Amino acid sequence: MEKNDFIRNRIREDVAQGTLEQGVITRFPPEPNGYLHIGHAKSICLNFGVANEFGGKTFLRFDDTNPLKEDDEFVDAIQDDVRWLGFEWDDRLTYASDYFQQLFDFAVQLIKDGKAYVCSQTPDEMRVGRGTLTEPGVNSPYRGRSVEENLVLFEGMRAGEFADGEHVLRARIDMSSPNINLRDPVFYRIRNIHHQRTGDTWCIYPMYDYTHCVCDALEQISHSLCTLEFADHRPLYNWVLENINSNYHPPQIEFSRLGLEYTVMSKRFLAQLVADGVVSGWDDPRMPTIAGLRRRGIPASAIRDFCDRIGVTKQDNTVEMGLLDFCVRTQLEPAAPRGMAVLEPLKVTLTNYPDQGGEEAGEWVDGVWHQQNDELGTRKLHFGPTLYIERSDFEEVPPKKYKRLSPGEMVRLRYGYIIRCDEVIKNAAGEVVELRCFYAPDSKSGSDTSGLKPKGVVHWVSASEGIPALVREYGYLFTVAQPDKNDMAATLNADSMVEHTAFVEPAVVASDAARFQFERQGYYYRDPLGLSADVQDDTPVFNRIVTLRDSYKPTQG
């Protein structure tokens, strides 16, 4: 179905009017100072999506104008993430730093045209001079420097004759503009620092407002899409392109950024979580980063679907996590093989199960990998006299309409037999530690002649053949839907990860599928990193991707 958000409508109009000589060209311009998060995914899906839909192209352009904050680690991670999301840029991988020389030449011309000047105020002086939201700024005392002096000074800046902060290059626009961005914005600052890509070639670096629009023009971007907070910068974007010798002037179009409940989309804060060790890294499965979502097991297709469903507008929005969950389940439901795992084991002993002696006890029963998808085939499950069921599947005093096990009641063990709870064994503390049950030998799944009507179906794992595994359940990073941006640590969820020593059926562990549905529980992903880098252990680790939808509401009594 054709999407009809305001941006695509606009592009459709431009295409219809035939004003786009090169076709639709977009760009995704991340700064390599952190990992991408799901908010970036919205922008990626928009930029690459639009280009794909209109037969155009998209540049992946790293905005590397501030060597103080940027790192190659992020350049690599960002490429991995975009690729993983399913998008390609072919040979259109660029860096703002590719254009440093051209940016410099344009700046020299601006100086010659009297449109820019070298300012030698201190940062404090400049801040005061800029005025406030309600008061106009005042002209810098250096605003009147001659073109010649500016040229000499700017060349000196480039030549490394000055210390950091001694001078900046400013645009000469309007210190009394109601738009603060137009009050003689800084275009170049001195940074005597090594740049990841240009090394020591430069010691002056251009600012975003000056760089971004020029790069867009040089790459002949047809539509420069960005988030709402840059709307105030649009007049400056336009000013630059109107005042340099450029024959290309892309329109900047702003859309609102993505808000997601129970998490935060601030790179600064996410970096803090990593630095503080609150999470294991940028790819911790609790993080809203692309790398985190990937390691949690969320398929890229689910993220793309999510981005399609949330749409693109200029309205502030905070999307419920439930929508992402829905998208994940939608992808996994038809595809993920089913398996059984018991997270909190409760021992069940079948008192009348034939004693075959020692380790020979038990039998192998058949189970399909997917009830609705025969192509996934079948697997064998071990059934024996000692089993584990989920603790939560037993209640001594069951609520009304309880469809699980309780004293005197029967349930079917999925793919196995019907059992009846005859005896509840407790420890000294009064905790239930074992159920002694009768099993109906003629109730085997698929050939049931018992005529019994169990209350429900329950998952289980053979005690002798089940494989111990570490299962990690992930919750929200925050305890409140909308964390306070000024005090995010206050509402951090201390229990955002719960670990279980679970028992998993052997066929699941042996399978090379990456994602499973553990029946009646949720979707799980075999963590590719395993237990940890420094622990040599074969224990399988499963991350819970998302729970199954659950409409069970325990009733009173």
Next chain:
RNA sequence: UGGGGUGUCGCCAAGUGGUAAGGCACCAGGUUUUGAUCCUGGCAUUCGCAGGUUCGAUCCCUGCCACCCCAGCCA
């Protein structure tokens, strides 16, 4: 109390002069050896508020209100 942006169901989001799409969530039924999936039905007399124009307004006009963004030599 400067500038920019936004207000349509709990959350997203179409519609923009002809009498409120869709998705998620939720509720009620049906199927079911996953309380899952699947299927069926329900879910805004009302579009931030108040006036005005009009035969008719969510859509046009006026005024108000609320929320978001902006005072980095960050992006």
